[in-house]
Amino acid sequence: MPARQGGRPRAGLLALFPALVLAAALAPCPAGAGEAVVTAQVANLVDIVDLDAGKVVAAIPVSGAPAGVALSPDRRTAYVTRPDGPGLAVIDLAARRVSATLPLPGGPLGIAVNPVSGAVYVADWYAKRVLVLLPKPEGLVQDGEIAVGQSPSGFAVAPDGRTLLVANRESDTVSVVDIESRREVRTIAVGKHPFGIALDAGAMRAYTANVESNDVSVIDLAKGAEIGRVTSGDRPYVVALAGGRGFVTDQYSGTVTAFDLATLKPLKAIDTGDHPEGIAASADGRTVYATNWGDNTLSVIDVGTLAVTRQIKVDDGPRAFGDFLR
Incomplete structure (x- = not known):
């Protein structure tokens, strides 16, 4: 799968997000995205895609x-x-070059930054763990791990940097992790084989x-429970949020399902x-970008009209699983 192809409550979830809503409100919101950083697997x-x-x-x-x-x-x-x-x-994005490589154990796949x-x-796709790497003057240094569910995939980090959400594909759960203690404090049952995860900090969802x-x-997140389901297309993969709407890539349907x-x-x-995978929204909430694995394109979607306004050609096997806009 990496090359393509949940716990016991110890604290109330509101205690894990004390500054989440404020942090979301104060986060900077640039006009849009200038570049996309697309992994062509x-x-x-x-x-590096110039979006303009x-x-x-x-x-x-x-x-x-x-x-x-x-x-x-x-x-x-x-x-x-x-x-x-x-x-x-x-990757040093200004210099357009790889500045360092680090060996990691297991099957590194999903990634996020605090x-x-x-x-x-x-x-680590092959283990029930999240590897933690810390930035040091000499570069990134591996610094322990966090136990989570089976085949962890997508991440979401709270804007205040205190909570990590992990989608555990083979466990059908989401882990809620307290970052300071590096402990899973709760698991939340979801649908079958969750992969991508998105956080709406202001709505606590x-x-x-x-x-x-x-x-x-x-x-x-306040209740620590699933409260609903939205029907998507076939084999949904990643979720993005923008303009009061959700967008999920449907791999086998060749679509992005938009929902309210x-x-x-x-x-x-x-x-x-063909085979949309990675998806992300511009910071101004006006545009969503989705990579299409099968036809090597990046789709540009207008959030208001729900229409594709442009297809940008990229290299073979675009996946872009994670945070890829800047």
Whole structure:
């Protein structure tokens, strides 16, 4: 799977998110996204896409079937998982080059960065753990691990940097992790085989794309429970949120399902391309970008009209699983 193809409550969930809503409200919101950092897994490249120009402006060689991607808090560095390494590549986005590689155990796939501390979290697909890497003057240093469910996949980190949410694909759960203590404090049952996860900090909700039940679970974080499901297309993979709407890539349907966050009703199945996988929203909430594995394109979706406005050609096997816009 990496190369493509949940616990006991110890504290109330509100105690884990004391500053989450405030942090979300105060977060900077630039006008949009200037570049996309797209992992092209088959080509063993990371493409830098100029979104205004609509073209790839740099293709950076990264061996090991690059898959997951996350950006540093200052958006100057990209961290890319290499499942076939196995390991991690660190990319200097200004210089357009790999500045370091780190070997990692197991099957590194999903990845996220703490927006406050800059710590990097890597999901080990083959084990029930999240690897923790800390930024040091000499570079990233592996610093322990966190026990979670089976086959951890997608991550979401609270804006205050205190809570990590982990979608555990083979456990059908989401782990709620207290970052300071590095402990799973609760598991929440969701649909079958959750993969991608998105956090709506202001609403205290999270959403998982459930690959084998063809739906999206809606989680109330204050209650610590699933409160609803949204029907998606076939084999949903990753979720993004923008403009009061949710967007989930449907791999086998070749669509992105848009749904209303208030009513949890599907709005439209948007035709994108063959096998859409990674998806992310611009900071202004006006545009969603989805990578299409099968036809090597990046779809640009208008959040208001729910229409694809452009298809950008990228290199072979775009996956972009994670935070890939800057």
